[in-house]
Amino acid sequence: MKKEICVLIIASGLFGLSCSDDLNPTGDFKEKxxxxxxxxxxxxxxxxxxxxxxxxxxxxxxxxxxxxxxxxxxxxxxxxxxxxxxxxxxxxxxxxxxxxxxxxxxxxxxxxxxxxxxxxxxxxxxxxxxxxxxxxxxPEPIEFDLQNALSVPSEKDFFYFKWNTYEGQVYFEPRFIFNYVVSDGMNKESKTKIVPSRYHEVDGNIEPYFPKPSNNPLFSLSKAALDSAMIDISRGNSQKQNYTIYNAYMEVLVYDKSLTSYYVSTNQALDGFSVKVDATDYTNIEGGLGVFASYRKQSLKVKLLRNYIESFGYKAGVPD
Amino acid sequence: MNRFILRLPFLAVLIITLFFTQNNLRSQQFGKLRGFVSDSLSGEVLAFGNAYIEALKIGAYTDENGAFLINKIPAGKNYSVIISYVGYESKTVNALISSNKITVIKVALNPVGFAMQQIEKIGKKIIGKNATDIGLERIDVRKLEILPKGVEADVFRSLQFLPGVRSTGDVSARYYVRGGASNQNLVLLNGITVYNPFHALGLFSIIDPDMINSVEFYKGGFTSEYGGRLSSVLSIVSKDGNKNNFGLKASSSFLSAKALVEGPVPNGSFMITARKNYSNYVLKKFLNDKEAPVEFYDVSYKLNYANPDMLKNGKFVFFGFLSSDMLDEKDPLREEFKWQNNLIGFRWIQFYDTPLFTEVGISTSGFLGEVKPNLSNALERYNKISDLTMHTDATYIFDSKDELAVGANFKLINSELYLENQKGAVSDVSTSSGNFSLYAKYKFLRSENFGIDVGSRINLTGMNKQGGSFFPEPRISFTYRVIPEIALKGAWGIYQQELATISDENEVISLFEPWVITPDYLKPSRAIHYTGGLEFNFWGNTKFTIEGYYKVLQNLPIVNDKKVFSSDPDLVAGSGESYGWEFLYNINYNRISFTSSYSLSWAFTEVDDWVYYPKYDSRNSVNLSLEYNLGGGWTASAVWIYSSGLPFTQLIGFYDKTYFGSFYDEWYLSLDERPFSILGDKNVGRLPDYHRLDLGVSYKFALFAANFSVDASIINVYDRNNIFYFERDTGERVNMLPFLPTATIKMEL
Incomplete structure (x- = not known):
């Protein structure tokens, strides 16, 4: 019996050399x-x-x-x-x-x-x-849902900005910013702070998260993220009174359908494990490749509450 | 046509009446023998065994319930009935046949040592002479244990050794039958549809071989009791559980650990199986060394109850199956995956004092597949399908040996789908519908050398509006034994499928195929099968078959790769055609079993007036398998597989594609441009040929009160670099499984 097993092993050894065929994956070149x-x-x-x-x-x-x-x-x-x-x-x-x-x-x-x-x-x-x-x-216009946060912060941990669209399934690129001025008595410098949607833990580190373009007509802002952004602007500077905070804006870039399709085809993946041999390529160029598209920016003015601004030691540049 | 169809039920009643009358007239001098064959140790039914009365040269196969019925036996005599089954000692029992009665025998066969497993079934040549079984393969579960297991013994991967069954590589257990897509294969577990029968990204099937009692696989030309799919039927029946003793089996491979518990209950038995993966070492080998933290498990349970005081010759079966896969990297920037199957079924099987057998069942089957993007770039996908099925079947066997089978099937399906494609278009579909179908078939088996199965399935209601109601699916299968050693076989049939999957054929690793009811803007897909072949039995221990087939596929739902707007259809109608020849040679000699097969096949798909080869089209394939019983508990096996190259789409150049980041930035000042491949005509190129040799050795031994089985296998012994695909942007070649040794140990108490 052992002898027979040995024969099998030796027989398999005859195939011991690895082998493979060459593959030329290319066809005839065509100019585009x-x-x-x-x-x-x-x-x-x-x-x-x-x-x-x-x-x-x-x-x-x-x-x-x-x-x-x-x-x-x-x-x-x-x-x-x-x-x-x-x-x-x-x-x-x-x-x-x-x-x-x-x-x-x-x-x-x-x-x-x-x-x-x-x-x-x-x-x-x-x-x-x-x-x-x-x-x-x-792009068609969007309409912000004014029932939601027009002034922040409130007692909630999250603020939601929603909008409605006349054209379904286009992509939006939202961001929340506030404007502020830093003055040292001599100079004034206007600045804009982009507020992350929230912070999350990645490999043990706390990282800001800025939402990527998506078809979700909603932006959620955590109060903790806004607090962090407020602290961030004067980090290392004890002269908090030199900072004047003005209004905040919810900004949304609305992609048109062509830009949405192109963006999804280049930036989104089915997932990290599916393997697709013929990757999706979107184009709306007749006779060629690439994209011709447009986007529009729409904004919503959001009031930062005076007492909230002042709680950080800053001046409020907004009326009561 | 419709008037004819409307008259069909009346004609059927007339035929039945005539045959019952004939039956009664003739049955005066004859009796019948019904038997139930089981394993003497476990009480497990033995499906597809032989019962043979040598004195009369007549016999019958056991069905999936281990039951057989021999009709038209001259009454008033004692007959010796030989019961045989591969791997069991044949047993001769005496049965006194009474006039106009059914004599019932119960036979328990003793399993023999492994060395004796190649015993031929006695009477096989006579019993199977006119069996209408073209395209039907009965997978020997014991053979699953002998063949090199690779990582896990897997019935789906074993199917791929059959001629006419293709896979697209080592990395997937998906199979393609005679030019049909994988979603055209019906998978039944105890008669219940399994929608996504895969574990671990499709690498393995969810069916644990230890739970299997019998497997039937139709490659085509399947008869009218089966419906709902275009290409093939895989019907798996699980074990009942040990009726005599409690037992425990446990085994472990490089991938998973599993256990089976079984035992008697008053008037019945139970079986519970569970399997859980514990290591991803092997998965990495399948996935080009990519980490895939998949966690999966499956659980099945079955309870049988047969109380003769309550219901003579009746049996109740309660069955359930649950499988779950999760892939969660515990990272908010990565997507999560979830797949689940959940099956529950109840069946009442009844044998009567007449040659009638009925089955009534109710079952549910559900599948859930979900990709949660979290904060990643992955696209959200969700699919849930659930069905409720009620069925009833009845089979009557006439004295003439002819059989009449009728049945009704009522299925309610609900499907939910949400997905976003790679052009940003969203599909959000939720549909519910039902199908009520009847079937009737008549098997003319009265002639020793000729058998024909004629029947039709009739869909009284359709799930899809364009399918309409009252769509018949007529089917015929026949066998004509020209001389005792040669049989001519053939089959023809029309098949309809009203469920579709939105699966992209270009995905070589596909996480799941979302199921939907075929949308109303498409007609249900239909197929016509033409099959013919010859079977040669020149020597008792050899079998040689040749089968040719031609299959036409209409209204195939194919993913619309031009879908840009959400209002665009998800699917477009295509068509297909396939044909080929299959040759199979099998010899069992002494301790050696050798099977070789060759298939020559063509498959085409047509969409938008463009004809191309589907990704599973391979012109030539050869499978050789050798099993050798070395004695002393040792067995060895070798399998060599060859197939000519699969189609792929060639590169015809590159261009620098712009990847836009945030449009709040000045994109034109920091252009992110990366090379992107331009592809030629679809699937015009061919990958290199595939071949692989696997070796396996198994040793069974007893230690203390337990029986052990140790299996060792080597996959791809000569380390062939079989190409899986090449990265289109880099030209990098990604190969399939390298040289890979694996082992499994099993303990049985």
Whole structure:
């Protein structure tokens, strides 16, 4: 019996060498162009980037060090009867970029989002004549639910800011800020503090949590987080009376549907364990890749209570 | 057509009346023999054993209740009946057959040592001559114990050794049958539907092999008692529990520990099994060394009660099953996962003084799957499905050996689904619906060399509006033994499925497949199976079969990858087609059992006028398995699996994709650009071929009052680098299981 077991083990040893087949996962290269243009609703300065795809000999795309940015294109955006022409410029690159020099971009400094829910359109004519087109619709407005916290803090541990939207399932990027001025008698400096939604423990450390863009029309603010933010602004400075706290604002960036889809496809994952071989790629650019989209900013003024501000030793810049 | 269908019940009644009349006329000089076959030690019923009257050269198989019925036995004589079952001593019992009566015998077989397990069932050639069993595989539970176990013995992984059954790799217990998707496979545990039969991210099935009494698996052409799925049926019946003595089994592998407690209760028996994982060492091997703190357990219980004073030849069965998986990294920045199955069922099985057998049952089955994102980037997903099923079945066996089976099934289903796809579109669907279906089938078995099973399932109400009511699913299966050594077999049938899963075929590891009732904007999916084959039995201990199949799939619900708005449909209609040939050769000689199979197959899916190979399409596959009884309690086994490469989508270039952070920042001044792959046409490329050799050795011994079994296996003996997938953004190759030794120890009291 032992002899027979030995035979089996020896037989298996015959296969002892590891083996595998080579795999070439690449097919024929096809030229494509990528346009990224997000029309910002909080400024008139708009930037677009335009690039081409590339191939490398192996599997590592970082082997490509030739800047794929495209120069000499004509980019125009239509909003209603108005047309906005973009001019070529450059913007600085991040320090760790594998490409050298500034990045070619296109800008326009006169575009402002008009009314809600209006169609916008982009057309790009590439240097060799190929056209890219994109369509989107500016975001619908949101309405803050005024039954909730218009003045904080109250006796509650959490304050909730809700809003209603006419367009379901778009993404919102909310944040809560307050403005304050630091004065040392000679100079005055206006500052803005972004208040985290709450603090939580990560690997034994207490970290602030700022909500990521999501389709949740709600922002919850913990009183503890607001307290911490109030303390934070004067940390290391005993002259609390030099600080004047003004109003706070609940700000929400409302993404349009195209920007929502693009954002989700690039920033959200099914989860950390599902493995998907054909990763989702969203584009609304006809004839190419990338995104043409817009967002709008809406704000709600929130009053910080005088006695609350003064409890930190600060001056209240808000009326009673 | 409809008028014909409306007349069907009347025709059925007429046929039944005729045959009952015939039965009564003929039964004057004949008697019947009914038997119940069980294990002498445990009292466990022995399904699919043989009962054979040599003097008359007639016999019958035992059913899943261990019962058989032999009709048309000349009365007034004493007959020797040989009862045989693989792994048990055959027993001959005498039965005096009385005219116009059913003589009942109860036979308990003694299990034999492992060395004798290859005893052939006596009378097998005669009893099974005209069995209409094309596409049907009965998995020998003892074989599950012999084959290399890998990490855990798993009936789902054993299915993958059968020709026509495919997997997409070592990392998943999901299986694909004859070109059908995994959600087209019906999994029944004691007759109750299991919606998500997987543990640990789909790596293992939730069915603990220790609880299994019998397994039947239809690869296609299944007959009309089964409904609701397009491709296959896996029916698992659990053990009743030891009727004679209390017993305890405990075992441990590198992954889990489990225990089984069983014993008698007044007029019955009970069985409770429990399994819990305790180590993730092996899971890491499956997941490319990624930590996955999965915790899972499953519990099953079964209580049988058969009091002859209360109900002669009747049995009540109460069964429950619960499985739960959790994946929680205890980190608010990481998502949490939860999966649960919960099954409860009650059945009344009744044998009558006539050749009639009935079963009435009520059961519920529920599945819950949930991904809670917490503060992570994960997308929220929630799926809950629950059904309530009531069924009744009746089978009557005529003197002519023909059988009539009728049944009714009423199912109420509620499904809830919430998910957000990777383009931000949300699906929030909650639906309830019901299905009432009837079936009737007639098995002509009166001819020794020819058997045919003709029947139909009729859906009187549909869960889906477009399915309408009164949809018939006619089915035929036949066997014609041309000469004693060769049988020609065939099957044809129409199948309907009104439940769909929103599962993305591009996910090579999929955490769960959310079930929904097929939305009303789609028609229910339907399939037509055509199957034909030959079975050769030239020598007593060999079997060679050839089967060919052609399957057409219509209205397949396929995930809409163009869904951008929440109002867009989740699913779009596709179609499919598959065909192929399967060859199986099995020989049992002395202490050796060798099985080889080869399949040549094609599968296609069509969506939006685009035809592609589904991810499980493999042209050629070969399975070789060898079991060798070394004696002295030792057994050895080897399994070699080969399949030609699976399809994948090729890279055709890269581009620098912009990842927007916060738009409160000046995004254009700090562009986050990362390479992103551009893909070519779907599934045009082929991965390299897959092959793997597994070896196993098992040793059984007794120590003090306990029996022990030690199993050691080596997975992927020659450390073949079988590719699982490649990372599309880096080209990194991710392989399946490497050389991996594992072991299991089992103790039985």
């Amino acid at each position: 162009y990528i346009l990224n243009l997000v029309m910002r609703g909080d400024t008139t300065l708009q930037y677009a980037t335009l690039s081409s795809n590339y191939s490398v000999g192996g599997f590592d795309p970082y082997e490509n060090t030739t800047d794929p940015a495209v120069s000499g294109a004509d980019i125009r955006v239509w909003q209603g009867d108005s047309v906005y022409v973009f001019e070529e410029t450059t913007v600085p690159r991040s320090a760790d970029s594998r490409y050298s020099g500034d990045k070619i971009a296109y800008k326009n400094n006169s575009f402002a989002l008009e009314r809600y829910g209006r169609p916008i359109e982009v057309e790009v004519v590439l240097p060799h004549g190929k056209k890219l087109k994109g369509y989107s619709k500016t």
